[in-house]
Amino acid sequence: MKQDKPVSPRRQVGDHCRRWTVPREEIFNLLIQSQQHLSAKEIYATLNPANPAIGLTTVYRTLDLLDRAGLVRRIHTGDGQVRFEYKRGREADHHHHLICSGCGKILNYRDFEKEELDLVRKTEDILARKYGFLIREHNIEFLGLCPDCRPGGKKSPLR
Amino acid sequence: MKQDKPVSPRRQVGDHCRRWTVPREEIFNLLIQSQQHLSAKEIYATLNPANPAIGLTTVYRTLDLLDRAGLVRRIHTGDGQVRFEYKRGREADHHHHLICSGCGKILNYRDFEKEELDLVRKTEDILARKYGFLIREHNIEFLGLCPDCRPGGKKSPLR
DNA sequence: TATATAATGATAATGATATTCATTATCTTT
DNA sequence: AAAGATAATGAATATCATTATCATTATATA
Numbered sequence: 001m002k003q004d005k006p007v008s009p010r011r012q013v014g015d016h017c018r019r020w021t022v023p024r025e026e027i028f029n030l031l032i033q034s035q036q037h038l039s040a041k042e043i044y045a046t047l048n049p050a051n052p053a054i055g056l057t058t059v060y061r062t063l064d065l066l067d068r069a070g071l072v073r074r075i076h077t078g079d080g081q082v083r084f085e086y087k088r089g090r091e092a093d094h095h096h097h098l099i100c101s102g103c104g105k106i107l108n109y110r111d112f113e114k115e116e117l118d119l120v121r122k123t124e125d126i127l128a129r130k131y132g133f134l135i136r137e138h139n140i141e142f143l144g145l146c147p148d149c150r151p152g153g154k155k156s157p158l159r
Numbered sequence: 160m161k162q163d164k165p166v167s168p169r170r171q172v173g174d175h176c177r178r179w180t181v182p183r184e185e186i187f188n189l190l191i192q193s194q195q196h197l198s199a200k201e202i203y204a205t206l207n208p209a210n211p212a213i214g215l216t217t218v219y220r221t222l223d224l225l226d227r228a229g230l231v232r233r234i235h236t237g238d239g240q241v242r243f244e245y246k247r248g249r250e251a252d253h254h255h256h257l258i259c260s261g262c263g264k265i266l267n268y269r270d271f272e273k274e275e276l277d278l279v280r281k282t283e284d285i286l287a288r289k290y291g292f293l294i295r296e297h298n299i300e301f302l303g304l305c306p307d308c309r310p311g312g313k314k315s316p317l318r
Numbered sequence: 319t320a321t322a323t324a325a326t327g328a329t330a331a332t333g334a335t336a337t338t339c340a341t342t343a344t345c346t347t348t
Numbered sequence: 349a350a351a352g353a354t355a356a357t358g359a360a361t362a363t364c365a366t367t368a369t370c371a372t373t374a375t376a377t378a
Contacts, residue, residue: 017324017325018323018324018325018375018376019323019324019325019374019375019376020375020376021324021325021326021374021375022374023325023326023327024325039365040365040366041364041365053326053327054326054327055326055327055328056327056366057326057327057328057329057366057367057368058325058326058327060365060366060367061325061326061367074237076235076237078233078235078241080334080335080364080365081364081365081366082237082365082366098286098290098292100292101295107290107292109286109290111285111289113278113281113282113285115274115278116278116282119272119274119275119278122272123272123275123301124301126270126272127257127268127301128303130270131257131266131268131305131306132305132306132309133257133259133266133301133303133304133305133306133309134303134304134309135301135302135303136260136302136303136304137301137302137303138299138300138301138302139298139299139300139302140297140298140299140300141297141298141299142282142283142286142292142294142296142297143294143295143296143297143298144286144287144292144293144294144295144296145292145293145295146290146291146292147290147291147292150291150292150293151293176355176356177344177345177354177355177356178343178344178345178354178355178356179344179345180343180344180355180356180357181343182356182357183356198334199334199335200333200334212357212358213357213358214357214358214359215335215358216335216336216337216357216358216359216360217356217357217358219334219335219336220336220356220357223336239333239334239365239366240333240334241334241335
């Protein structure tokens with residue numbers, strides 16, 4: 001029997017694993033569906049109740065697998081946990097992070113000025129030439145206080 | 160040897176502590192003098208042999224103090240340790256990081272195009288207006304492979 | 319369906335950082 | 349300068365995220 005799905009997860013993981021299993025399927029799907037940045041513990045807490053056969057260890061191992069396969073991105077938010085997000089179609093989903101130092105909230109900032117992306121690319125070229133680095137990725141994050149956490153008290157612009 | 164002894168450390172820390180102590184002095188000075196990004200363990204390993212009265216706990220506490228006082232910056236390089244660097248005179252020392260995924264080496268990238276700084280500032284404004292964030296800082300890091308770690312040594316073609 | 323073995327999960331181990339608490343050192347007041 | 353109040357310290361211990369171990373289970377393929 002065969003199935004025709006868009007692009008099977010197993011296909012994307014490629015040579016990085018030999019067997020595609022239920023835990024891997026579920027963990028990967030959760031990451032794909034989620035709009036948030038999930039930590040191992042959060043993934044475990046989400047999946048385990050419905051499927052107790054998924055252990056925390058496997059969550060860590062699968063995240064590592066997906067990272068090696070280049071399918072997810074690690075994010076260090078400074079809260080002591082590493083978080084993960086699925087890398088969607090390159091350019092289209094490219095974004096930077098806006099992190100609140102107060103509550104840890106993370107926003108994805110996507111509304112780039114065209115010049116912003118151009119500049120990043122140009123900078124990567126300069127760095128490659130000047131320091132001999134082979135640039136593979138960049139992280140840009142802005143740290144500050146969200147509306148709820150900033151000194152002026154919390155505002156409610158809309159609800 | 161340095162001749163330059165600017166504002167006293169104690170002065171810089173301000174209200175964030177009540178007493179200025181030998182361990183704090185040494186830890187802060189080490190950070191000021193160092194051109195590298197140091198972890199708590201490294202600071203401990205550097206200072207403790209010469210001054211066994213400085214414990215690892217105090218290193219952590221002092222780093223936290225300096226961070227709260229806004230005198231150092233935390234850097235998450237993904238190697239499991241948080242690293243710290245002294246924030247020098249604002250604009251003058253502003254830099255971004257170039258991190259090698261292979262060996263963990265970190266370069267400070269300072270040679271900005273003028274437009275780069277302008278763009279960052281402009282972006283901060285946009286973010287502030289659009290999301291109500293009060294931006295206090297940004298981190299830009301480029302991840303890749305340094306000349307020693309990249310496949311084929313220093314002469315691989317770029318693409 | 320049987321089989322080889324990759325992948326799993328429970329558990330223990332690790333490593334970085336935080337907390338506890340009795341002791342020490344700093345700073346202010348004599 | 350000495351005394352006293354108490355902030356800061358370090359050793360030991362705890363905590364929390366992540367890794368390693370290993371017997372067991374499930375997947376892919378014959």
